[in-house]
Each structure stands twice: as structure tokens, then as C-alpha cells.
Amino acid sequence: MSAAEEIVTEAPAVEAVPKRAMTLGYGTSLIVLAALIVIPLFVKNFIIFQMTMLLIYALAVMALNILTGGSGQFSLGQSAFYAVGAYTSAILMEHAGMNYALTLPIAGIVCFAFGFLFGQPALRLSGVYLALATFALATAMPQLLKLGYFEEWTGGVQGLVVTKPDAPFGLPLSQDMWLYYFTLVISIAIYVASVNLLRSRSGRAFMAIRDNEIAASAMGVDVALYKTLAFGVSAGITGVAGGLGAIAVQFVAPDGYTIQLAISLFLGMVVGGVGWLPGSIVGSAFIIFVPNIAESFSKGLSGAVFGVLLFLVIFLVPHGARQIAIIAQQTMAKFKKN
């Protein structure tokens, strides 16, 4: 019985993932990194833009993955954190004239605080109830952004237009290419930090809570603190992704951050493999490109085609990209033996 099958038969809500299995080996990481660095040099600006969005959504998916895969808490409210990050960046850039790069840490901090605070009441909830509470947050957010009180800053329903930054120091890069590499550097930094976080004492505490809350507290883990911390970290990373998204898309409006986005991110996490951080980029690719593929089959039925594709993925590889990676690894091992 393969490892994958074993997991399928058990099928708990969030199954235990050993921490080493949460990352990629060095060789594979380097190959992926090299591809991400080299490909943009040979493609059109439009593709570069899509790759930038790929990285941004991958960040947001990874943030959810830390929360769900790491600490075992569900969230359907990531779109709210993403929106707060996007609006923080947009407002600081357009109203305060701040440099775009400086707005990102602020977006991250604001969202961390927001997530940490939201984590407090959420402590009392678990499983589906927590999912519902965060769902409420996601549905409320677009309407809060439309509120008249904030309209002076948020632009209300009309949204805010954001200026796209040029490459600094007179570098001979197009705006798209500069933004891509800028996003890439930030994504790698956050990815490395997240991997280290999960390997650290805090990460072990997250996982202990995920696997068995009572046992964790018996071992001296401050369950309340680490649960809210996981929410904060996840929201903070999502906020940075939101800020980057606002700069890349050059526009923020309440309609861009509906529950649809939260569900997409959730979908991305499941397709990428819950608890497997490198899967985030696969999940992100799924939520960006599969709707386009579905549309090319049939305009009127794009939703249905998307549903069928999603169903196939969940049915055939319920553990997403991680399962495929495991299978690939096993086949490789067999070849080596022969």
C-alpha cells in the first residue's frame, strides 16, 4: 500500500504531514527557481503578467496552507485579508504618495494585526464553525469597502486606480518584467521564511495543535497564542499578496475581492495539496489557468466544464499536486533500483 493510498483510506479533515514532507528537495527547488527566473526573458509581456499573478496567488494560497495545513484551522475568509492588503497598498500609494515597495510591509503588518484580532474570537470555534465564521468575514468585506464613511479613501464602488511602478535605477526592464522579478524576490523570501517557520519551535507547536489539541496543551503548548498567531501570520502573508496584486492589476474595487476569491484560494490549496507548501504554485496555476481552459471548451458552460475538471482532480488525485509528486518520486526510486 502506497503512502497516498493510506491517506485516502483514512481521510481525516486535515491529515498529519510530517514537516520534512512539507517542502521540496534542494535539486527540485533549484530547477523550479531557475525556470521562474529564466522563462520571463523569452515570453511576451502578457505572459509575464500572468506569471506575476501566478506568484501572487501562490503566496495567498501558501498563506492559507500555513493556516490549514500547518495549524489545522479552516478559513474561507482569506479574500478579506487579501482585500485589506490590496486597499492598504493602494490607499498609501495613491493618497499618501508612498513608494510601492514600502506599502507592502505596512499591508503585511495591518493584515497581521487584523488576522490576529480575528483569531481571538475564532479561538472558540473549530472545524466547520470556524469556516462559517470566516465565510461571514469574506461576505461582509466587499460591502464594508463600499461604505460611505470610507468612500473618500476607498473610492467606494468605483474603486481606486493604482499607478504601476517603473523599474528603478534606470534598469532596462519593462514595467511588467520589473514587477515580476520584484514579486519573485518577495515570494522567495516569504517562502523561505514560511518553511523555516514551520520547521521552528512555533511550527512544531502549530502542527502539534493540528494533530491533537489536548495533547499539545498537555505538552505545554500555549494553544490560544499559537492558534491566533497562525491566523496572524496567514493574514499577514495574504495581505502582502493582496498589496502586490493591487500593484500588478493597477486597480482595486470591492468586486475583485468577493467570496469567489476566497473559494478560489481554498480550491488552490486543496489542488496543490493541503499542508504541502510547494503545491501552492500548482494550486495557483489551477485557479488562474483552468477557468481559461474551461472557457475555451464552451462559453455558456464554462462553469460546468470547470466543475467537471475540478471533480476529476478531486476524484483521481484527492491530495493534489503532492500526491503526484509522491508518485513521481516512487517511480524515480524504482528506476534507480533497476
Add this chain to the structure above:
Amino acid sequence: MPAIHLRLGAFSAALALLALTASPSAAQKKYDTGASDTEIKIGNIMPYSGPASAYGVIGKTEDAFFRMINAEGGINGRKINFISYDDAYTPPKTVEQARKLVESDEVLLIFNSLGTPPNSAIQKYMNQKKVPQLFVATGATKWNDPKDFPWTMGWQPNYQSETQIYAKYILKNLPNAKIAVLYQNDDYGKDYLKGLKDGLGKQAASMIVAEDAYEVTEPTIDSHIVRLKASGADVFVNITTPKFAAQAIKKNAELGWKPLHFLNNVSASIGSVMKPAGFENAQGIISSQYLKDPTDPQWKNDPGMVALNQFLDKYYPDADRADASVMYAYTVAQGLVHVLKACGDDLTRANVMKQAASIHDLTLGGLLPGIKVNTSPTDFAPLSQLQLVRFKGQTWERFGDILSSDVGG
């Protein structure tokens, strides 16, 4: 074998190119990306999925219309290649699709992309790239701004001008009116509300006695109507989309509230609003129109309507003829065809905008008699006339003059 074919193809293409450059007539032909001797590529973005998917009918009707144009020989001999993508009404997706159309599919222009937030998201990009964002499918007021956005043009009469017309009517005929307003809590509803307040001017604060907003996700608006009735208003300005409009008309009748009822033209459809609400409940409602209502019996033998029906029978037989979007799409597609014909053999993006900005008194089959399309280099609002109508029996009765009100962005 395929390799040989490919070579042959390339060779003949090169020959054809040579012949083209050699012939004297080719000298007058000018093309930008997306146009050639045989084809004009038109991009379009629609919410085929998501919360606004009902409007996807517009894209489908336009696609059918261009198939008809192609079957009849195209425009000055060139076929239209209509590429329409889904953005699910989410601005980030709209940006992605617009960039795909401009940079990957290399279209000549983007035509009739739908929704205020999606179009706002791509407006800056389109103007930077100098690609026409022509006849956008939204009634917001900001599209008429040729100075700042010379590559963006609206199409339909904007929301603010419509409620300004109602405000003028109220001020003239009912100077002591107490007005109750119900509006949808989004850009569309707020734009309408602003027009009404601007139109009433200083008297807005005293005349509007009740203002209530509903969310598009609410199942019914009955409670809002009860609240508005309690305000004692004698004029009701109803800024709602079709489903809610029908509910409001019905609820008014149930409650026995009989104010002078102004209904926005978004919901002035007989088939999808008046009939379900009950004709007896809808008598005397005032609205405004610029398109012929396909479900209105008075247009049964109208040549414009006959042409529409022939087109639908042949190219889009499963269209819902009671849907106002079908008539809308049919008319705006005719508008584009007019512009492209006027471009002649100079299919550059600059010339497309130039021709779009010099439409003079164009009449189209779907427009009400007397309503004409007019643009100029300083007027990027092609349709800015409306006709007041009053519901009587089972049809709209036009009254008064054609009113125009241009509001700049």
C-alpha cells in the same frame, strides 16, 4: 508531407505579400495590429459566469450578429473575427483578459466590454496602449471624458442624465412633491441617485423624504417598500433591476400605496417586469426609453423590429426575445459596424477613434423614432437622448419631446 505544405503555404504567403506591396492600390490601405485585407479582429469581455452572468446574452447576441455580417460578405470585404472572453465580473480577471486580447490575440480594439468596475480596471491600460475601448457596456457617467481618456468611449445614455430628466419633470409638474427613493446599493444605484439629487439641486434635501438601499443579494424588497410607504411620500423613484422592480410594483398595489411612480429604464421591459407585476398594477408608471421594447405590441410591424426578428430567427434562434439585452447588443453591434465601415481601408486605431468620434445623426433600427447617435471629438457619449413614456393598458405610451441631457465624466 505537412512540412512541405507549410513551406508551400509560407512561399505563397510571401508571394502574396510581394504582390500586395507591388500593387498601387495597396498604398492607400493602412492597418494597425488586428486588421488586414481579409480580417478585422475585435476583442470583447463579458461576464459569462459569476454574479452578472445574465448579461452574457449581450456577448452571444453580438457574436451572432457578426456571424451574420460575415455571411453577408463582411465589412468592405473583411471578415470580423470576434473574440470574446469571460471575466466573471471580477476586475483582476478583466485586466488579464484585456491584456490577452491586446498582447496575445492582437485585436484591433476592445468593443463593448461590460460593467463599470471591470472597465475602470482596464481604462488606464487601454489608454496607455492606445487601443480603443469602444462603446463600453455601462451607463456610468465617467466614460465621456475625451480629454483624459481619448481611447475610451461609452454608448448608452448614462444613468445620471436619466434621473436628471425625472428631476426636471418633478420640479416642473410637482413642485411640492415628497419623494421616496429606493436604489440598489452599488455603483449603478448610486449613480442614479446622484443624478436625481443633482437634478433637484438645492431642493433635494427637502423634497427627498425617504431614501432606502437594498442589496442585490436580498430575496425580496417588500420590507423596504413598507418603510418607504410609511414616510408619506407621494412620488416614488424606483431605481431597481428587473426582478426587484416587479416586486416593488406588486407590493405597492398590495399595500394600496399609489404615488407617482418613476421606474428607471433598466427595468422598463414589458416582458420581464410589467407582465409579471401585473398590468393592472403598473398603470401610470413613468419611465424613459431609447430602445424599442421587443415585447411591446406597438412595434410588431416596425421595419427595425422585423429585421431584428429575421436576424434572431436565423442566427440566434434560442434568444429570449423578452430580454432587453438582446436589443441592446443588436443596436450597439450595428453601431460598431457603422464605425468600421466609415473607416474604409484605413483600419488604424487612431482612425477608428476618429470615425467613432464623428458620428452624425445616425439612426438605427432598434432606437426609438427621433433618437439618434451623435458624437464629436469633445462628446464621447454616443446616445444621450431619452423619451419619457407612461404605461397605459399593455404598452408604453410616449409623451413629451425627446429629452437630452449630456453629463460629462
